[in-house]
Amino acid sequence: MRIFDGHNDILSQLQREGQGITPFLEGRAGHIDALKCRESGMVGGLFAVYVPSPSPGGSFLEQLQAPSYDLALPEPIPWREALPVALEQVALALKLEAAGAVRLCTSVAEIETTVADGSLALVLHMEGADALDPELHMLDVLYASGLRSLGLVWSRNTIFAQGVPFRYPSGPDIGAGLTDLGRDLVARCNGKRILVDLAHLNEAGFWDVADISTAPLVASHSNAHVLCPHARNLTDDQLAAIARSGGLVGLNFATAFLRQDGRMVDVDLAPMMAQLEHLIAHVGAEGVGLGSDFDGALVPSEIGSAAGLPVLVQAMETHGFAARQIEQICHLNWMRVLRDTWGG
Numbered sequence: 001m002r003i004f005d006g007h008n009d010i011l012s013q014l015q016r017e018g019q020g021i022t023p024f025l026e027g028r029a030g031h032i033d034a035l036k037c038r039e040s041g042m043v044g045g046l047f048a049v050y051v052p053s054p055s056p057g058g059s060f061l062e063q064l065q066a067p068s069y070d071l072a073l074p075e076p077i078p079w080r081e082a083l084p085v086a087l088e089q090v091a092l093a094l095k096l097e098a099a100g101a102v103r104l105c106t107s108v109a110e111i112e113t114t115v116a117d118g119s120l121a122l123v124l125h126m127e128g129a130d131a132l133d134p135e136l137h138m139l140d141v142l143y144a145s146g147l148r149s150l151g152l153v154w155s156r157n158t159i160f161a162q163g164v165p166f167r168y169p170s171g172p173d174i175g176a177g178l179t180d181l182g183r184d185l186v187a188r189c190n191g192k193r194i195l196v197d198l199a200h201l202n203e204a205g206f207w208d209v210a211d212i213s214t215a216p217l218v219a220s221h222s223n224a225h226v227l228c229p230h231a232r233n234l235t236d237d238q239l240a241a242i243a244r245s246g247g248l249v250g251l252n253f254a255t256a257f258l259r260q261d262g263r264m265v266d267v268d269l270a271p272m273m274a275q276l277e278h279l280i281a282h283v284g285a286e287g288v289g290l291g292s293d294f295d296g297a298l299v300p301s302e303i304g305s306a307a308g309l310p311v312l313v314q315a316m317e318t319h320g321f322a323a324r325q326i327e328q329i330c331h332l333n334w335m336r337v338l339r340d341t342w343g344g
């Protein structure tokens with residue numbers, strides 16, 4: 001089964017490890033590397049550029065293991081500080097391409113050619129617009145470097161919007177909507193046909209984007225709030241808006257967004273099946289894909305890494321999803337929404 005995944009954090013992981021692209025090439029990287037993708041049929045995905053915040057109070061993922069939690073939003077990062085960190089990750093993507101491990105794709109036709117050639121399609125995404133200046137000159141620079149997908153925020157405020165905190169239990173309606181600069185940025189993204197990602201945006205910001213964006217609404221790695229009442233997950237009203245726009249939701253594998261109790265500890269695959277059922281019921285058969293969060297979160301141990309993706313496909317078959325539906329979830333729906341967003 002071909003798998004195109006909506007979200008991974010391997011670029012920031014490689015940057016943190018400080019050994020360049022070698023761990024990816026040699027099959028020693030975390031959840032995603034060249035060997036794991038080849039083994040599992042993962043043919044491509046959105047690779048996030050992500051500027052980390054220092055984590056006070058211990059490991060970020062460990063803080064999410066408590067029965068309830070309410071993490072303060074980290075301090076905003078000025079764009080001049082965020083930019084070199086982001087550009088180093090873009091450089092890692094370019095190095096992966098130069099080494100022949102991936103092809104950086106900016107159209108669905110390119111993704112399809114890349115997959116047909118047996119190579120890995122890398123779509124450059126930026127998780128949070130921290131590295132963009134108010135005049136948006138850097139948007140043009142990053143676009144020229146291949147950026148085709150952008151989230152206005154990670155769970156941290158920017159000059160464009162407010163991120164949703166890691167809070168459980170909680171609804172997503174926390175904080176104000178987009179700033180004027182945020183509205184400008186959405187319009188610029190629409191004009192350049194850059195995908196605007198709604199994952200990590202608070203609810204007010206979500207509705208602002210829904211009001212002004214001319215593109216399908218996409219949440220690359222988010223789950224249904226009714227099954228796991230985490231602030232990061234989407235209400236049924238939000239899912240309905242995504243459906244109306246012809247958009248897509250990518251199933252997030254992070255256990256804290258799957259488990260009903262919101263804890264970032266192991267879980268079996270049953271909640272993933274329940275999430276898929278709910279998302280398909282509310283967003284539609286053509287509106288659900290995968291958004292693993294590989295290398296950014298704890299994922300169910302039965303999957304473990306990109307090498308375990310066939311286990312997820314098997315679980316979908318056993319659960320009774322039709323073959324066509326599984327293909328749609330695994331790659332066809334992402335191709336559809338990228339084509340609708342980018343054109344061509």
Ligand code: ZN
Pocket residue numbers: 127199200221293296
């Ligand atoms: Zn994320």
